[in-house]
Structures are given as C-alpha cells and as structure tokens.
Amino acid sequence: MNTLQMCLVLSSLLFGIGLAAALARSSAILVLLGIELMLNAANLNFIAFWRFGPAPEAGTGVLFVLFAIAVAAAEAAVGLALAIALYRHQRTIRLQEATRLKG
Amino acid sequence: MNLALIILGLVILGSAATALSIRNIVRSVLLLVASWFGIAAFYLWAGAEFAAFAQALVYGGAVSMVVLFAVLLTRRGHLDVPVPPPPPGRLLWAIVAGGAVAGIIAAAAIRTPFESLNNEAPSLPVRKLGALLMGPQAAALLVTGVLLTAALLGAVVIAAGAKDDKEGAP
Amino acid sequence: MSADIPEMDSRLERLPLTLRDLLTAHLPEPWRWIAQSLIAIAVVLAAFGLLFAFLTLIERKILGRIQNRPGPNRVGWGGILQPFADAIKMLTKEDIIPRSADPVLHYLAPVALVSFSLLSLAVIPYGRRLVALDLDSGVLYFFAASASSELAVFMAGWAGRNKYSLLAAMRALAQLISYELPLLLSLVPVVMLAGTLSPSEIVAAQSGWTFGLVPHWYALTPWGFAGFAIFMVASLAEANRSPFDLPEAESELIAGHLTEYSGFKYALFFMAEYFSMCALSGMAVTLFLGGWQSPFAALQFVPSYAWFAIKLLVLLLGFIWIRATLPRLRIDQLMRLAWKFLVPLALINLLTAAFWHLSAGWGTGAQPLRWGIALALVAVPFVLIGRRLSSGLGPRTYRYAAP
Numbered sequence: 137m138n139t140l141q142m143c144l145v146l147s148s149l150l151f152g153i154g155l156a157a158a159l160a161r162s163s164a165i166l167v168l169l170g171i172e173l174m175l176n177a178a179n180l181n182f183i184a185f186w187r188f189g190p191a192p193e194a195g196t197g198v199l200f201v202l203f204a205i206a207v208a209a210a211e212a213a214v215g216l217a218l219a220i221a222l223y224r225h226q227r228t229i230r231l232q233e234a235t236r237l238k239g
Numbered sequence: 240m241n242l243a244l245i246i247l248g249l250v251i252l253g254s255a256a257t258a259l260s261i262r263n264i265v266r267s268v269l270l271l272v273a274s275w276f277g278i279a280a281f282y283l284w285a286g287a288e289f290a291a292f293a294q295a296l297v298y299g300g301a302v303s304m305v306v307l308f309a310v311l312l313t314r315r316g317h318l319d320v321p322v323p324p325p326p327p328g329r330l331l332w333a334i335v336a337g338g339a340v341a342g343i344i345a346a347a348a349i350r351t352p353f354e355s356l357n358n359e360a361p362s363l364p365v366r367k368l369g370a371l372l373m374g375p376q377a378a379a380l381l382v383t384g385v386l387l388t389a390a391l392l393g394a395v396v397i398a399a400g401a402k403d404d405k406e407g408a409p
Numbered sequence: 410m411s412a413d414i415p416e417m418d419s420r421l422e423r424l425p426l427t428l429r430d431l432l433t434a435h436l437p438e439p440w441r442w443i444a445q446s447l448i449a450i451a452v453v454l455a456a457f458g459l460l461f462a463f464l465t466l467i468e469r470k471i472l473g474r475i476q477n478r479p480g481p482n483r484v485g486w487g488g489i490l491q492p493f494a495d496a497i498k499m500l501t502k503e504d505i506i507p508r509s510a511d512p513v514l515h516y517l518a519p520v521a522l523v524s525f526s527l528l529s530l531a532v533i534p535y536g537r538r539l540v541a542l543d544l545d546s547g548v549l550y551f552f553a554a555s556a557s558s559e560l561a562v563f564m565a566g567w568a569g570r571n572k573y574s575l576l577a578a579m580r581a582l583a584q585l586i587s588y589e590l591p592l593l594l595s596l597v598p599v600v601m602l603a604g605t606l607s608p609s610e611i612v613a614a615q616s617g618w619t620f621g622l623v624p625h626w627y628a629l630t631p632w633g634f635a636g637f638a639i640f641m642v643a644s645l646a647e648a649n650r651s652p653f654d655l656p657e658a659e660s661e662l663i664a665g666h667l668t669e670y671s672g673f674k675y676a677l678f679f680m681a682e683y684f685s686m687c688a689l690s691g692m693a694v695t696l697f698l699g700g701w702q703s704p705f706a707a708l709q710f711v712p713s714y715a716w717f718a719i720k721l722l723v724l725l726l727g728f729i730w731i732r733a734t735l736p737r738l739r740i741d742q743l744m745r746l747a748w749k750f751l752v753p754l755a756l757i758n759l760l761t762a763a764f765w766h767l768s769a770g771w772g773t774g775a776q777p778l779r780w781g782i783a784l785a786l787v788a789v790p791f792v793l794i795g796r797r798l799s800s801g802l803g804p805r806t807y808r809y810a811a812p
Contacts (some may be wrong), residue, residue, distance in 0.1 A: 137349060138353065138356065139241060139244065140353055140356055141348050141349055141351075141353065142241065142244055142245075142248070143244065143285075144344070144345070144348035145345045145348055145349065146244075146248040146251070146252070148340075148341045148342075148344035148345040148348065149252055149341050149345065150251060150252060150255060151340065151341060151344065152337040152338055152340055152341025152342075153252065153255050153256050153259065153337060153341075154255070154259075154337075155333075155336060155337040155340055155341075156259075156333045156334050156336065156337030156338070157259035157260075157333075157337075159329075159332070159333035159336055159337070160325040160329055160330050160333035160334070161259070161322070161325055162323070162325060163264070163322050165264065165306065165309055165310060165313070166259065166264070166267070166322065168306075169258075169259065169267075169268070169271055169306065170259060172271075172302070173255055173259070173271070173274070176274075176275065176278050176298075179278070179294075180278060180281060183281070183282055183285050183287050183290065184285065186285070186287065186361075187285040187286060187287070187357070187360075187361065188353075188356045188357055188358075189356070189357060190355065190357060192357060192361035192363070193361065193363070193367075194371075195363050195367065195368055195371050197287075198287045198289065198290050198363055198368065199368070199371060199372065199376055199379070201282075201287070201290045201294075202289070202290060202293055203379055203383050205290075205293055205294055205297050205298070206297070206383050206387060207383065207386060208302075209297050209298070209301060209302050210386060210387050210390035210391070211390070212302045212305060212306070213302075213305050213390060213391070213394045214390050214393055214394050214397070216305050216306060216308075216309035216394075217393070217394040217395075217397040218397060219309055219313060220309055220312050220313060220397075221397050223312070223313040227315070228315075229313050265514075265567055266511075266513075266514070269514070269560075269564065272560060276557075288544065288545055288546050289545075289546045289549065292546055292549040292550050292553045293549065293553075295553040295554075295556075295557060296549065296552060296553040296556050296557075299553070299556070299557045299560065300553060300556025300557050300559065300560075300589075301556070301586075303560055304559065304560070304563070304582060304586060307563055307582075308579070308582075311575070311579065364545055365545050365546050365605065365606045365607075366604065366605060
C-alpha cells in the first residue's frame, strides 16, 4: 500500500466518522460539526491527489481546497445562524423536536 | 515519511472520533479544533503551505469561534452543557452506515493500482497561486466572493432575528 | 539560513551567524540543521523573554513618570531588578483552581496562549540573514498563529465556570474578531505592492534610498502611512492593550477572562500579551518600516539587527505612551470604531494603494499630482467618516451649579 493509498484510507475513515456523527447525534451543532468533518475529509483527498498525482504545478488541487475551505466556513456560519434561529423558536436544539411541519 | 503520516492520521482520527462521541459539547468542539489543526499539519506535510495556513486561519481562528458562540447562545442558562448520548439503536446504525461508506471507499482506494505517482515534493509558490487565481481561475474566485458575501448577509439576517418577535431577544 | 556568509558585510553584522557556525560547524548534516534550529529557538526565546521582563519595568517607569511619580525604584539600583522580584512573587503564589472548574482547560488555556504567541515570532526577519523560518507564505502563518490564540482566550473564560469570566471572554473574543478584519485588510496593500507573502522579501522590496536620505519604506507613502496607522490601532486591540484593554480591566467584570487565575498562570497570560504585542510590532516594522533596513544610506554600518531592535523599541514605547495617555474605550465604542471606521478606511486604502501602483510610471513632473491625489484619497474619507461617526457627540457644554 503506497503513501497515496494510505492518505485515501485516512480521508475515508475521517469521512466515515463525520457521517456517523451526523447520523447519530441529535444536537444541531454536533450534526453541523459532522458535516464540517466530511468536508475536511474531502479536502484531504484533494490534497493527497494533488501531491501524488501528475502535474502538481498546475495547482488545481490546492485551489480547489482553498475554495472548499472558504465555502465550508460560510456554510458553517449560516448553519449555526440557523441553529440559533431554531433555538429561538423551540428553546432547544434537539433536532427531534423540530417537528412543526410534520404531517 | 510514512511515519509522519501515520502519526498525523492517528491524531486527526483520534481527536475527531473522541470529539464527536463525548458528552461535554465545549470539550468536543475544542477536540475537533485540534483535529482541524492536525489536518493543517497534513497539508504542510504534503507541501501545500498556503492551504495549510489558510486551514489553520479559517478553521482554527474563525469557524471554531462561530461554533463556540453558537454553543454558548443555545444553552438553557446552565454553565454545564451536557449533550445526551444517542440511543443505542440509532448509534449502532450510524456506526454501521459510517463504517460501510468508509469501508467501500477505502477498499476502492486500496484495490486501485495507482501507477506513475509523482514522488518528489511539489513546490507551489504563492506568486504562482496568485497568478492562477487572477488568470485561469478568476471566475471561481469571483463566484466564491459573491457566495461569501451572500452567506455573510444571510447569516446576519437570520441571526438578528425578526425585530417584532414577541419572544424577545435572549 | 545558509552556512556561507558573503564577505561584504561587516564583522558586527555577521556576528550572530559566525557564533552560530562556531557552535555547529563540526556536526554532520542532519544534526547540524537540528542544532541550528534549536539555537535559533533558544535565542528568540531568550531575547523576547528578557525583552518582556524589562519591558514591564520600562512600562511601569514610563507610566510613572508620565503620571508624575517615580515608578518602581526600590529593588536594585533604580528599580532594575523589579522584574525578577515580580517573577519570584508570581512563582511563589498559591495556584488556586476553583472546585467546579474544568481542570484540563484551566491548565491548557495559558499554555496554549503563550505557545501561539511564541509561534508567531518565528517568521519575523530580525536581521539581514536572521529569520528563523523563511516561509514562502510567512505573513499568512503569522496571522494564522495569532488568530488561533483567540481560542485560548475562550478556553480561559470558560474553564473557570464563572458567569462573569465567561461573559468577559465572549466580549474579548468579539473584540479580537472585530479587529482581525482591519488588521488583515491594512496589510493587503503591502502584499499587493511587494508581490509576495514572504516577510524577508517584503523587507527587500523596501530597500533603497532617494538621494541617500529618504528610505523607500512603505510607511512613508500615503497609503502606507494610512495602513500603518490602521495596523497599529488594530494591533493595540489585538494585544488587549489600552485603550482597548476592556477584557482585562479591573473595573469591568473583575479581571475579565483572567478572573479565576492566580500565580504563575496569571503571569503566563501577561507574558502572552507582551509577546503578542512584540510580535505585532515586529510585523509592523517588517511590513511598513522596512524591517532591518537602515533609514539613511550613510548609516548602513550599524548592524541590521540593531536597526530592527531600535525600530521595535520605538513602536513599543509608542504603545506605552498611548496606554498612559488615552482612556479606555467601552465595548460599543470599540466595536463601532472597528466596523464603521477602520474597515471602510482600510478598504479605501486598498484603492489608494492600487492607484499608487498604477501611477508608478508617471514622470517626475507629475509626482506632486500623484502625491496630491493619494493624500486626498487617504485624508478625505478619514475626515468625512470621522465627522459622521462623531456627529451628535458635539463639543461638551459645561453647566455649573448656581453659586
């Protein structure tokens, strides 16, 4: 197993941890953190392929990671603003209680 | 070189797993921040200096604070913030799902024969990155700028709340 | 740091590198790099540690003299051993940890704060070949390290399980985040005109003198002067110094996020504040004041690290002077200053710097016009936005009680 494959296994394990956290936890903030972790795992993947793949001088991997970091930060800010707005309505951020629109 | 990768991997995975499974949410956020710094160290190991410092600055210096503010603003007024652990059924299914996805991706990665890998450390000076951002990738830069502005305005509007909300601001 | 030193520098200039090579030249290759790095780390720690110690003394003496009193003068001749007395006092005080405090975070917060402040000292070029870590994106590294130290402020406020220190930590965090923006925006023109993020190259881009008398430092151009002023105000706020020292003021929320700390941990917080003040001043010297360059061509015989030290001390004395003179700002005044005053000015400064760069080709006859336009672009928004923000806070009218 060469180094690239080790990096890919690392990023897939990180993705799995993020996915499990997003599915299992019931606090809106922890779910958002799981999603952030999944985004980070994908970024890891990009950097691994940039490092070991052909033509790293083109810098595409690094540029994509920069944009992904910026977008993930914006999404974290908006998601947490949503969590605060949710808290204002129901005084708790347990996602199981957000059932107002349920049929 | 692989030893550094293994140590980094253990730090990243260990702190992420611990962070998302303990009950104290503030310690959870701080451990996740440690994991983000570990990822920045990974980028440094891979030679992407600019991405590493951008990751440290954005995640460790900004997103962490947004998350901490959100944690503090959504408490019921207690100083202690325990989060209930998930019920065992759901936890089991979540771990199965996460493990399955990770296993499929990892298996695909291990079984693919990667040839002609670039083994010497690439160097991407910041000047070249800037030239790429202003030239071929300028459209992506502009779109990201518009998106960040929209996200900022949206977050301000949502978090400020309706002025005529009868609940009143907390 | 290379092992070969060109012979054209004077002996005094080459002194640190000669000493370092004396100690490490006999080691084989990988050990030599490790030994040189360890020596660099030890020298930076020792130099800034001593600077911190004597800066506390200098600050108290200068504050005292400005307030018409002598300052500490009991310990040693003229008070010179006061820092050591303070160190002994801090080390021997009882370290109290509240029973309900979070022990891990309580211990980790001052350590993390000091570590991040020290990390940011690594990329500053102290002399012609004296930079500990010559990174291609050194400026970004510096601000990543100082942004990460804000986390430790939160940890400190949270760990005490005290609502006052938590509230104060949130206010401190709000202040630090708000002033990050003018800090970073004010150095974007420098990066734009120098074309690089590496501090040693930014210093090299400011070399040269006009007629041997006027250096080409960025602070001596209109946009550079505005950028330097904004950077200084923002770094006062980033280092929690007066007039922005609301987070640790004794009359506000006890001691702010430091309420639950005593003894050496308290000293570590202050050490971190002084280190970050020194680091930000060092970066200001590098970005705006030409780093280790001499101000006049004739004075180049003075070693480069001496010029850096002189400029750094001038900036630090400026910080101390401001502390003695200006009253503290309230949290809302502070936030208003950051968001409504400094950020628009920094953005307009970007335009001024862009104009300056694009008009670099104008001939000598058009130079006064170029300077005039640039100075107008700097001064007019300053006056207009300043007037608008302080409208309604007119001149004070005093009413006296009837006799």
